[in-house]
Amino acid sequence: MQIKDKVVIITGGASGIGAALARRLVLEGAQVVIGDVDKKSGQDLVTELNQNNKIKAIFVFCDVTNFDNLRQLFDTAQNTFGGIDVVCNNAGILPIEFYDQTDNWVKTIDVNLNAVIKGTQLGIEFLKKRGGGVIINTASVAGFYPWKLFPVYCSTKYGVIGFTQSLRKLNNTDKIRVNAIAPGFVNTNMVKNVMSTVAEGVERLDYAPIDEVVNAFITIIQDDKLVGDSIIILKDIPSQIVSKSFL
Structure with missing residues (x-):
């Protein structure tokens, strides 16, 4: 799919990976709807x-755990730009969870997995109106390699990978390609907020360059052969496409 003139929704788009992606997409000629x-x-x-008084992007307040907010995000994109071509389920959190004896892990599942599932359901509904499109789910290398400090976070990212692979046949039925990105730690405020806890993992994997993460999104949008695939992005290692489950 070409990017120019396409309409892209990005959840968690106000900062970090989402903001970097929004900037790149606008440079490529897309119109962007940012939910955060x-x-x-x-x-x-x-x-x-x-800038230059041309509307290339709009912002919609969106708590992805509130499905009414998600619906409003999609409706606003439809009403403003006439349709939706690409959905990036990018919102995510990396809290200190599970072992702190609070219920933060419940929110981790709601944001990182349940909202991805709901965002994909809405994406399918709206992309069908365009005759197809692309859905990209933000997972993590933690969806392939477990980290003992974040068992629930890893569970959500394993879930995103499995969910994405399970939707491969949507390309055959509705011309909707569902793929995922799986970066290592990225130097964003989310990671910095829990740096003291994740230091061991960062030291082992180092930061994944945010430009390479954005490049992975662009590759998935443009390469029509990527269907149910995941792109792993780590520092100083070529990005790797994981294309099939083990079954």
């Missing part, structure tokens, strides 16, 4: 992207 709970960062990013 961070109103200030989202509105600031949209102001940056909409």
